[in-house]
Every structure is written in C-alpha cells, then in structure tokens.
Amino acid sequence: MNENGAAPAAEPAGAKLPAPVAGPVRKAFSSPLASGFVIAVTVLWTLPTLGLLVTSLRPKQDVAENGWWTVFAHPDLGLSNYHTVLFEGGFGVSGGLMPYLVNSLAISIPATVFSLVLAAMAAYALSWVRFRGSDVIFFVIFALQVVPLQMALIPLLQLFSGGAHLGSVTIIPAFDLSGTYAPVWLAHTMFAMPLAIFLLHNFVSQLPRDLMEAAIVDGASHFKIFRSIVLPLCTPALASFAIFEFLWVWNDLLVALTFAGGTPEVAPMTVRLAQLSGSFGGRWELLTAGAFLSIIIPLIVFFSLQRYFVRGLLAGSVKG
C-alpha cells in the first residue's frame, strides 16, 4: 500500500520537521487570512479541554456558582477535587476512582503487548515463511477488518460464560473468567489482529531479501531470524502501532462495558465515567476532575510520542 513499507519511511507530518517549501497552492491563500482561520480553529479546539482542566482545579462552591472563565478574575485553584475523586470515594463509591485508573492500566498494557507480539509473528510468517495459501490467508485477514465489533460481542460473551458446544459435545469448556482481566485482554487482542497484522505485514515484507537469505544460508532458524533480525529492524513500526493500540484500548468503552462489567475489580475509567456522567451530572467539580484523570495519560503518551503516532496513522491511509 505504501511504497516505502509501513509508515516509518513515509514522510511524517509531525511537528519537528523543517517546514516544507510552501507549495503554489498554499501561496494562493493570503497569509494573514490563513493565520486568522487557523488560530481561530485552534482556540475553538482547545477551549473545551481548557475549561475542563480549569474547572477540575476550582473549589466546589465556585464551580457551582459561576463559569470557569471567571477564574481569571478570581484565581483560586487547588488539587483537592483530585484527592476527593481518587481516594475518598467522592462519587459515593469507596476507594474513589483509583481502582478504575489502575484497571485501565492493567487492561491497556497487556492487551497492547499481546496483540503486538502475536501480530508481528503472524506478519513474519505471512511474508517470509513461504507456504501454500499464505496469500489467501493474508487476504482473508485483511477483509476481517470489515466486521464491526458489535457483531462479535454477543457470541463472544456467550463463549466466555458458557463455552462452545456442538450438539452435546463440548468443544471449548466454559472458563470461569468473570472478575478477571482475561476476557478484556482476549477480546482486545482478537479485535486488534486484522489491522495489526495488515500494518506490520506492510513493513516486515519490505525488509531486504538479501539479509534474510544470508541468514538462512548461515543456518539460522525462522525463530532466530525473527528475534535477531526482524524485531530489531521493525522497532519503529512496532512502536507506532503500540502507541496506536494503547490509546485505542485505553479509550475503549464498548469492549470494556461488555467484558468487564462495572465493578471496581476490573472495569476501566471509561466505563465508570460513562456511568457517573449519568448519575453525578451536577457535580461538575468531581466529574471534570475524573474526566481529566482519564485523559491525562493518553495526552502524555500523545504529546511525547506524537511523531510515531502520526507515522502509524499515515501507514494506513496515505499512499504514495
């Protein structure tokens, strides 16, 4: 899809590149007008998040009485809302949001590792271990991106709770996985496979043929080649997909809602926040603090690794 393989070789549109020579099309728009428009959109795009942050730092009384923009006249900011929300059960739950924050981490990191490793292995097999039918398998995997998650939820939930039976023969026994992270990890790993294999395949298949052949002549097994050649050379592609997958899992609501329930044992932040926004809609000082807690880790990941993230996105959508 991309001549250079997956993203890493593609031109990143990310921040730290030298500004390109302005093309004629861009010159056609007068600069002040362009600046005005871009600045206006940026302000509009940033204000809602800023409002959330400011509100989460204000005392309860202030939040209830006047808008967050008045803070510039009477600044009175502190972290007490965060303390309440995290530890004191400010939402009427013991333990506050802390367990959910931990759950989010405990769901996202393994789900990212599992899907990344398994997809990289599959991508390698499909591009370098020649066998009959590998093209067909690759095409079917690519096509599976079409399946919306909603289609898989009910059967998968039934499988996890009741096992699989053909007539009276039990093919897969019922697992007792409720109350553990395993169903969520499994579901995320399964759903990530088509896109992950597709993107990583683009990159793995572009590795230099000479290198691979030389390794085989030297008597290296596929396992050795994978570990000592493929993984090191594909680190940029793996990194960009890892960020993508981490954000996706962290931000997911549907899969978590279906497989993790709403309990502090396993449910992540998104699930709890969605519940709270319904029942605690009026307590803005708590709701905003909770919401900001849920977006702070993705934002840190985003701003520090933005370049890789952009590469990952471009791998899937820009050709040429």
Add this chain to the structure above:
Amino acid sequence: MSVTRALLADGAWTDASVKLGNMVGAVAGFLGILLVIFFVAGRASGRIARPLAVVVFLGPAVLLLIVGLVAPLVRTVYLSFYNDDGTKFLGGRNYGWAFTSDSVQHVLLNTLLWLAVAPLAATGLGLMLALLVDRVRGQAVYKSLIFMPMAISLVGASIIFKFVYDARDVSQSQIGLLSQLAISLGWHHPPNWMLSQPLNTFLLMVVMVWVQTGFAMVVLSAAIKAIPDEVTEAARLDGAGGVKLFWFVTVPMIRTTLVVVLTTVMITTLKAFDIVRTMTGGNFGTQVLANEMYSQSFVQFNTGRGSALAVILFLGVLPLVAYNIVQLRKERAVR
C-alpha cells in the same frame, strides 16, 4: 521506608500494587511461554522445521481470529433469525421489527444523518486546515493542539462537551460555555441544548467532528506534501491559479486519500456509540444504531433483535469498506 509502609497500608495502594503485579506477571508469563516455545521449536530441523514455524508463528493469530471474529460473525447472523434464547426460528421477524417499528426507524434516520453530516464536516474542515496550516508561523503548535482530541477517549470528549453545553435557567449565572456565549451575543433565552430536538443530535455530532478533524488534517496534509512539485509547476505554467489549482490539481491528486479519510471517519461514526451513550443515553430523540443495538442486547436482553441490528450495521459498513478495497487495489495495479 516508613512512608512506603504508610502508603501500602492504605487499601487503595495495596489493591493497586496487587493488580499491577498481576499485570506484570501476565505479560512476563506470556513472553516467557513464547521464549520457551521459540527455543524448543527452533531446535527442530529437517522436514518439520518449516510447517512447525508456520504453526507457531501464525497459529495463535489465526486461532484468535477464528474464535473472536469469524465464529461470532456466523453466530450473530444465526442468532438474528432466532428468538431471544436461540430456541425458536423466527425467520425474518427480527429484521421486520427493525425496519417497521417507529422507534427503530427514528434510530436509522438519526444514523443516516450522522453518516451524512459528521464525516463531511470533519473531512472538509480537515482539508481546509491542511491547506492553510503550513502557511502559519509556528504551525507545529497549532497542528498538535488541533490533533490533540484524537488522543482523548470519546467518553472524555463527551464529558468535556457536556460541560460546554450545560444550561441553566437564565436567572442564574451560566457555567456552560455555550449558554454564556449565546447570552453574551444577545440571545436572551437560549434553549436547554441537550433537550431541544433535533438540535441536540447536531450538537452531539460536533463532538465527533472535534475529535476527527485533526486526524483528517494530518493525513491530508501529508498527502498534499506528497504531490510532486513538477505537477503543480506544470499546472502553473499552464496558467492555473489558486482556486483552479486547488480543484483541478490538488483535489484530484489526493482523491484516494480523501476517500480513505472520509471512509475511516464514516466507519468510526457508524460504530461509535460512546458519545450518544455518555451525553444523552440515547434519550431526547438522539438514539443511533450502535447504541440501540447495545441496549437491545445487553440491557433488555433481546438477543435476537440486537443481533439483527448488528447485522444491519455490518451491511452498512460493508459497501464503504468494499469501495475502499477496490480503490486500494486499483492504486496498486497502477504501480
């Protein structure tokens, strides 16, 4: 030392360390098992070496795909023709319900409205920004800030906008930005945004546009940069100016990317239910297909009807993706 102990004594911290410990254990166990398998399978030689490699490398992924996507796909289609506990064949009755019941018709209409408006708005705005942003000094900052919502969950974004749309009686001071803005601009009685139909549906779409515009901008900007200079130079020598150049050179050159962006946003729009669920719960006439499917299956336990809605959703995505694949293959054939 004493500080650590004091923290760990607190239930929350103990709980957290246990959970994170389990997590590290699971990851380590997973990688450990793989290492052992690699070590053992790597020693195999002769005729079984290659088949063994195929099974080890590809097996787990294929198994997961069959269990997680292929089998459920078949099963959902099957369930959609049966009653809720899967014991009685109903024929097309679930589908009949989906297309004739008034409430679902409204849901389908809303979904179509989302599909028509949100992707076009996000892509159009993203294209404008992609064209303009490189002309602006300090573009990196603007790009990052506009792209930022992409990292925020749709639930987080929904709460952010719920706060923007918060409305109170006009006698009180407003804390929602939109109401305050409306009043400042001279609108004496702005409505309660989330309750006024059909305005509320469009206000929910704003959240989707807010999240997706940065994505469209970044991808389209990369595509515009990839247009060879010779092409634009030639067009300019032929006398094409600003707007002409845009419509007859830039847009055709990035057409494929435009289609990909539009489709990606459409698919997200079609499947996203987080926004509707978090902001209105599907009340006040804002329900969409993805959320209705969830309510039918997991709240009201109408498994048959829920499955039928999922199949409808699937059939809705199918042409979009098929078109995309055809485009992709054409592009590859040209190469």
